[in-house]
Amino acid sequence: MYEFAVTPAVTSIRRRGVEIAEVSPASLGSELELESGDRILKVNGRNVRDYLDFRFQTAGETELVFEVRKHTGENWELQIERDEGEDFGLSFEQIVPRQCANECIFCFCNGNPADARPSLFIKDEDVRLSFLYGNYTTMTSISEDEMGRIIEQRLSPQYVSVHATDLEVRAYLLGIDKARADIAPKLKRLLDAGIEIHAQVVLCPGINDGEVLRQTIADLAAEHPRITSVAIVPLGLTRYNTDKRLTAVTPEFCRQIIDEVGTIQAEFRKTLGTTFAFLGDEIYLRAGRSVPGRSHYGNYPQIEDGIGMVRSFRQQFAALLKKSAGKPQPHCVNLRGTILTGTLFAPVLKPLIENLNEGLGTQLAVVGVENNYFGGDVSVAGLLTGGDLVSAKQRLSGDFVIIPRSTLKSDEEIMLDGMSLAELTIKLGLPVYPFDLKSFAQFLWPRN
Numbered sequence: 001m002y003e004f005a006v007t008p009a010v011t012s013i014r015r016r017g018v019e020i021a022e023v024s025p026a027s028l029g030s031e032l033e034l035e036s037g038d039r040i041l042k043v044n045g046r047n048v049r050d051y052l053d054f055r056f057q058t059a060g061e062t063e064l065v066f067e068v069r070k071h072t073g074e075n076w077e078l079q080i081e082r083d084e085g086e087d088f089g090l091s092f093e094q095i096v097p098r099q100c101a102n103e104c105i106f107c108f109c110n111g112n113p114a115d116a117r118p119s120l121f122i123k124d125e126d127v128r129l130s131f132l133y134g135n136y137t138t139m140t141s142i143s144e145d146e147m148g149r150i151i152e153q154r155l156s157p158q159y160v161s162v163h164a165t166d167l168e169v170r171a172y173l174l175g176i177d178k179a180r181a182d183i184a185p186k187l188k189r190l191l192d193a194g195i196e197i198h199a200q201v202v203l204c205p206g207i208n209d210g211e212v213l214r215q216t217i218a219d220l221a222a223e224h225p226r227i228t229s230v231a232i233v234p235l236g237l238t239r240y241n242t243d244k245r246l247t248a249v250t251p252e253f254c255r256q257i258i259d260e261v262g263t264i265q266a267e268f269r270k271t272l273g274t275t276f277a278f279l280g281d282e283i284y285l286r287a288g289r290s291v292p293g294r295s296h297y298g299n300y301p302q303i304e305d306g307i308g309m310v311r312s313f314r315q316q317f318a319a320l321l322k323k324s325a326g327k328p329q330p331h332c333v334n335l336r337g338t339i340l341t342g343t344l345f346a347p348v349l350k351p352l353i354e355n356l357n358e359g360l361g362t363q364l365a366v367v368g369v370e371n372n373y374f375g376g377d378v379s380v381a382g383l384l385t386g387g388d389l390v391s392a393k394q395r396l397s398g399d400f401v402i403i404p405r406s407t408l409k410s411d412e413e414i415m416l417d418g419m420s421l422a423e424l425t426i427k428l429g430l431p432v433y434p435f436d437l438k439s440f441a442q443f444l445w446p447r448n
């Protein structure tokens, strides 16, 4: 007798239209009697696939016809007249990301422990999220429909993972054949249509460094200013990533890359008026070198990819210190606590906090925490887990603990290993504050 495990072949069926999540009171949407759970199927006869479509198809229109599937199952047609620029007061369901069909040899999904949160295994590759949040896509499986949509709806800029302009090397890195890996015609089409492109290279020692990297940078720079910038970020290996084709990024490798790319950057500043090819902060920190100054980053075109975060953090921190004007602040002298962060950032943060302690009279200590959950060379603060933070318990001092806000999910107080903030608080036996720089400043100056 056999037992059959019945699993659905399709786990999420994409329904027509876009679902309304919320309707603001006293808005045009509520006047139209739209409700959460209703789906807008068409605007002026055109299909609506998500809120970007809704935004595009309603923009600038004062006379509109909506086809709506009410949450009750009824179909409505709404004839609408609105004032120019009048908002509907509607918020919509999140975009369900498209998945990639690559097998990148460095894919972060291969470096997750088997029991990691399911969301860490999502291989999203979606040009809509690229436009909205700066997520990188490889454009290997982009459809004609998506290409047309980027151009028609001006989903610009797009963030594109190039990795190497040498087709053989790109195909090897992405784990796909050359025909699919060939990005040149797609990039050209987007650039010719006026779409701004930011590029990315995940640097894998021995594969796309050296001459391949120099050629990649040169090919991309030949399209400047249409290609605005290139982010060069190091491969990250966890202890679960055992692919023999990959070589770890060492401090020596980082120093070599800084020297090689530094020469090219200096040349670009003269010829293009911008650094153009930016190295990830991690490369400088792992090399034991200080990150470049403010002018190196211009308007921080790749800040979403973490490029220039340390410099920008230092700038904002300096502004914070200025606030204290070097005088001990009465409300701060009793603040004794520990700031936990990743081992990569701890040496950057320590002197800044020491200055703050001097200026404000606070007694804050910085502790760099090893990442045992992912292991390998993972040392950034945002990937610390609850278990890692608990392992630092013996090194805590003071009355509270500050952890990086980025260790928690954006919409839930839960860490990558599934530990909740409440559980962490119990395990550490002290109040735990998840802060970014802004909330840290509010903590120090609650009245501002």
Ligand code: SF4
Binding pocket: 100, 101, 102, 103, 104, 106, 107, 108, 109, 122, 123, 124, 125, 138, 174
């Ligand atoms: S494109 Fe991104 S998600 Fe997809 S396999 Fe490559 S690294 Fe992984």
